[in-house]
Amino acid sequence: MENLLSLLRKEAGRVVSGALLSRALGVSRTAVWKRVNRLREMGYEIASSPSSGYRFISAPDLLLPEEIRYGLKAGTFTGKIHYLERTESTQTIARDMARQGASEGTLIVADAQSRGKGRLGRSWVSPPKCNLYFSMILKPDVPPAWIPQITLVSAASLCESLIKETGLPVRIRWPNDLWIGEKKAGGILTEMSADMDQVNYVVLGAGINVNMTRDDIPADLQETATSLFLEAGRTFSRVALFRRFLQGLERDYAVFCKHGFIPFRERWTALSMTIGRQVRVGMPQREIQGLALEIGEQGRLRIRREDGTIEEVVSGDVTVMEKGR
Incomplete structure (x- = not known):
C-alpha cells in the first residue's frame, strides 16, 4: 500500500x-x-x-504509518509504527510490548483512548480524531539515574515542534506539561523498567490537545485545559505536528544518549513557564513553596524557600502561584 x-x-x-x-x-x-x-x-x-x-x-489527517513516514528520513522512530483507531491506553500497550521484547523505536498511535494515562495516576481525556495520543519504546544505553531527564528532553523537543508548526507561545511547566498561557495543552509520561545499573526499557507517552473544541473538554476542566485549535482559532494537521516532533526527537535523543541533559539545559529554561516564578510543589509526604530558581544539570528543580534555603526537587506536582511570564 x-x-x-x-x-x-x-x-x-x-x-x-x-x-x-x-x-x-x-x-x-x-x-x-x-x-x-x-x-x-x-x-x-x-x-x-x-x-x-x-x-x-x-491524504486524510489520520495517524496512519504511511502518513507518519511520508517525507521523513528512515530512523529510530519510523520503522515499527502501530496505528489503532481506539484503545484503552497507548501507554499500556507499549509497556506490554516492551515487556515482550519489542524493539527500540516501536511506536503506538491511536485516534482515541478510553483510559488515557497522565502523571501521578491521573486520567487523560482522549476524544476521537482530534488530538495526538502516542507512546514509544526506548532502550537507551544510559545509567538509570538519567531516565527522568528523558521527560525533560522530550518535553523540549515537543514544545519546540509545536511552536514551529503553530506559532503559538507553548511553554513547559516542570517537568512534563505543555501549557499555553495559563491552560494545559499537553503532557508527557515516562515509565521505566531497570535493574540496578542497566535500563531495560523506557515507555514515553504523550497526549496533545490539537483540534479539541470547547465542547470536547469536560466542564470541570474548561478553566484549566485548552487546545491548539482553541488558542489559534484554526485546525492543525496532527500528522504534520507528529512528523515535526519525530524529526526533532531523532536528533535530540541521540544527543541525550551521549551527553545526558546538560546540552538541553539552556533550551529547556528558555521554554519554561516555571523558572522565575513562585511555585508550590506537592510531593507524597509533604509540600514546599518558594521561588523556582533554575533547573539543575540533572534536571532537578531548584527552589529557594521563604527562609532562604535552597532545595532540589526530583519530582512533584507543580502549581504556579503567580500568573504571567
Whole structure:
C-alpha cells in the first residue's frame, strides 16, 4: 500500500496510468484498482478514469504509518509504527510490548483512548480524531539515574515542534506539561523498567490537545485545559505536528544518549513557564513553596524557600502561584 501511495504522490496532480502502476508494483491492474479503493476507504482522495488512470488529490489527517513516514528520513522512530483507531491506553500497550521484547523505536498511535494515562495516576481525556495520543519504546544505553531527564528532553523537543508548526507561545511547566498561557495543552509520561545499573526499557507517552473544541473538554476542566485549535482559532494537521516532533526527537535523543541533559539545559529554561516564578510543589509526604530558581544539570528543580534555603526537587506536582511570564 505504501509503495502505491509513493508512486501516486510522486506524480501528485498528474494522472498515472493503471498499466504503469501495474508494472511498477508487479501486480495486475485489477490488484491496483483494489488497492486504490482500499486507500479511498481509509480517507485518501484519489481521482480515477478508466481511460487514463489515477490522480492523487489529498491524504486524510489520520495517524496512519504511511502518513507518519511520508517525507521523513528512515530512523529510530519510523520503522515499527502501530496505528489503532481506539484503545484503552497507548501507554499500556507499549509497556506490554516492551515487556515482550519489542524493539527500540516501536511506536503506538491511536485516534482515541478510553483510559488515557497522565502523571501521578491521573486520567487523560482522549476524544476521537482530534488530538495526538502516542507512546514509544526506548532502550537507551544510559545509567538509570538519567531516565527522568528523558521527560525533560522530550518535553523540549515537543514544545519546540509545536511552536514551529503553530506559532503559538507553548511553554513547559516542570517537568512534563505543555501549557499555553495559563491552560494545559499537553503532557508527557515516562515509565521505566531497570535493574540496578542497566535500563531495560523506557515507555514515553504523550497526549496533545490539537483540534479539541470547547465542547470536547469536560466542564470541570474548561478553566484549566485548552487546545491548539482553541488558542489559534484554526485546525492543525496532527500528522504534520507528529512528523515535526519525530524529526526533532531523532536528533535530540541521540544527543541525550551521549551527553545526558546538560546540552538541553539552556533550551529547556528558555521554554519554561516555571523558572522565575513562585511555585508550590506537592510531593507524597509533604509540600514546599518558594521561588523556582533554575533547573539543575540533572534536571532537578531548584527552589529557594521563604527562609532562604535552597532545595532540589526530583519530582512533584507543580502549581504556579503567580500568573504571567
